[in-house]
Amino acid sequence: SAVISQKPSRDICQRGTSLTIQCQVDSQVTMMFWYRQQPGQSLTLIATANQGSEATYESGFVIDKFPISRPNLTFSTLTVSNMSPEDSSIYLCSVGGQANTGELFFGEGSRLTVL
């Protein structure tokens, strides 16, 4: 299994500001994923963070709003730009497990509240 650490664990942000969330994994992984979980709802995949290339975004998510970095095989960041109250969510970093299981491991998430 992989141990995933996210920072910050929670934050309260002002409208119009941007916040960067960090995700650190205790082992090298090929693919890292960022999910959003709005209050009382399920997880929605934002993008796949690819090492050495641009992130791949899902429908409805764009790089200008959610820029992602992946400088190496153990670290990624997600920035939530120009925040509005609708961006208040839990943002979760996840990584793939062993090739033969396909299991996703998740961090504890970063809970953002935008005022």
Next chain:
Amino acid sequence: GESVGLHLPTLSVQEGDNSIINCAYSNSASDYFIWYKQESGKGPQFIIDIRSNMDKRQGQRVTVLLNKTVKHLSLQIAATQPGDSAVYFCAENIRNFNKFYFGSGTKLNVKP
């Protein structure tokens, strides 16, 4: 994913009873499925998985059933305990290994 509103459907069961949580998935090309458990304030935790070449898989106290004809997945929890209280999500993998899409979720409430 589409939102299903601000409140997840809730299943309330008595401690010791069996629980059945259902999930409808969206893509007939999905070939791998996982059930996750999410406790309050935590990230999702793997429970059990199943591949599309199987109809049933059993774990410790949990069984997953897959009906590809109607694109339906269920999670059965035997002898439900208070520690099973959480939100349960199914997730489907559509062709791209490790890229998962999550279902809407069900909140399980176990009454002592």
